[in-house]
Amino acid sequence: GENVEQHPSTLSVQEGDSAVIKCTYSDSASNYFPWYKQELGKGPQLIIDIRSNVGEKKDQRIAVTLNKTAKHFSLHITETQPEDSAVYFCAADPRYGGSQGNLIFGKGTKLSVKP
Amino acid sequence: GAVVSQHPSRVICKSGTSVKIECRSLDFQATTMFWYRQFPKQSLMLMATSNEGSKATYEQGVEKDKFLINHASLTLSTLTVTSAHPEDSSFYICSAREVPGYTFGSGTRLTVV
Numbered sequence: 001g002e003n004v005e006q007h008p009s010t011l012s013v014q015e016g017d018s019a020v021i022k023c024t025y026s027d028s029a030s031n032y033f034p035w036y037k038q039e040l041g042k043g044p045q046l047i048i049d050i051r052s053n054v055g056e057k058k059d060q061r062i063a064v065t066l067n068k069t070a071k072h073f074s075l076h077i078t079e080t081q082p083e084d085s086a087v088y089f090c091a092a093d094p095r096y097g098g099s100q101g102n103l104i105f106g107k108g109t110k111l112s113v114k115p
Numbered sequence: 116g117a118v119v120s121q122h123p124s125r126v127i128c129k130s131g132t133s134v135k136i137e138c139r140s141l142d143f144q145a146t147t148m149f150w151y152r153q154f155p156k157q158s159l160m161l162m163a164t165s166n167e168g169s170k171a172t173y174e175q176g177v178e179k180d181k182f183l184i185n186h187a188s189l190t191l192s193t194l195t196v197t198s199a200h201p202e203d204s205s206f207y208i209c210s211a212r213e214v215p216g217y218t219f220g221s222g223t224r225l226t227v228v
Binding site: 049089 | 121149157158159161164206208210215216217218219220221222224
């Protein structure tokens with residue numbers, strides 16, 4: 001089955017710096033890769049996603065890149081702000097588009113942005 | 116965008132009692148919903164996949180008689196934790212699939228005392 005590895009587990013940056021979180025996956029059939037932000041005591045919120053037919057996607061300060069050959073994808077946050085502090089999860093869906101979808105999550109990265 | 120409403124947000128129950136958690140898709144129909152469990156500082160672990168009008172599919176190691184799932188309509192799935200024990204205390208999160216992605220509820224913090 002699919003396995004998603006996420007690094008680093010914790011990341012501390014100064015306000016204004018960039019943050020990069022990396023994930024690898026094992027199942028070449030996976031073709032949908034979302035990133036979620038989870039604040040304490042709340043459910044995950046989708047911040048950006050990418051499909052396997054796209055190499056890069058950007059939404060203001062957030063971007064995601066995908067390398068299907070290497071089976072890895074990364075989240076890039078530029079000009080970080082204290083409110084970006086949260087736990088970020090990557091995920092892969094090995095059955096996207098089929099009758100049953102499912103998400104396999106990485107273990108999460110706790111991002112701390114220091115003012 | 117798609118919204119999934121989950122209730123209650125917090126519940127405290129006595130050991131041996133049952134607790135029901137509701138998950139509703141507010142502006143779309145969800146044929147499939149998912150239930151996750153999350154322990155502190157850990158990732159989300161899929162417990163079961165809930166299918167409207169049919170039996171849920173449980174992940175390996177999840178007791179189907181303990182975690183009862185009902186998906187009686189296209190907008191509502193419920194998770195009932197039966198005969199709850201302190202070790203069932205956790206953060207439970209539901210999710211619904213709405214192409215092109217998945218939307219999550221706000222979670223339920225269950226504490227069994």
